[in-house]
Amino acid sequence: MxxxxxxxxxxxxxxxxxxxxxxxxxxxxxxxxxxEQMVSHGDYMIHYNAFNSSFIQPDVAQSYGITRSKTKALLNISVLQKQADGSTKPVSAVVKGEVVNLIAQKQELSFQKIDETNALYYIGDFGFTDDQVLRFSLQVQPDPNQPAYSISFEQRFYVD
Incomplete structure (x- = not known):
């Protein structure tokens, strides 16, 4: 017992x-x-994130000409330059990239520059299927006199 x-x-x-x-x-x-997804190169910090387009409110999407869909996602990139006083400021950059699925189907990314008060970022859209892993390859060039920085990452997407 x-x-x-x-x-x-x-x-x-x-x-x-x-x-x-x-x-x-x-x-x-x-x-x-x-x-946070961010890389730092010299005086530049490059922030990036990918998310379902349906996460954006309909009125915001409409104002920027973004199509919301269960099978469309967005990649957001912003570049900040470190200042002498320790602060950062958003800067323009040349942004290129592609996304590839696991069976090597490639989508070239086309980025739209969005310039708001105290914010500057680049949005690219791409399609996906449910439970799909995508590999991103980006080239971000904030200084036209220097080579672009390469960023690669992988992310799984789900239809919501």
Whole structure:
């Protein structure tokens, strides 16, 4: 009888510990997944992120001529230049890129420059299918007298 009670307590303690460890692991992985995507090259910081176009509000999409769709996503790129006083300011850049799926089907990205008060960014759109992994290759050239910086990353997309 005592052995059965001790066995149940041990099992309960192990299950509780596993649940706690699993919860911590999931929260750590989710915070890593939402981590900022940025590279730094000299005085430039290049921020990039890709997301479903349906995440944009319809009125905002319409004002910028962006098509919202369950199977269309957007790639957003902004370039900031570090200033002598430690601040940063948005700067223009030549932005080119492509996205390739796992069976080597390629889409060239065409970027629209969006210039707002205190913000400057480039938006490119691309199609995807549900549960699709896409590989991005970007060339970002903030200084026309210097070669472009290369950025590569991979991301999975889902139809929402």
């Amino acid at each position: 005592k052995a059965a009670i001790l066995g149940k307590r041990f099992t309960k303690r192990v299950c509780t510990t596993l649940a706690l460890v699993t919860g911590l692991l999931v929260s750590t992985l989710s915070s890593l997944a939402s981590a």
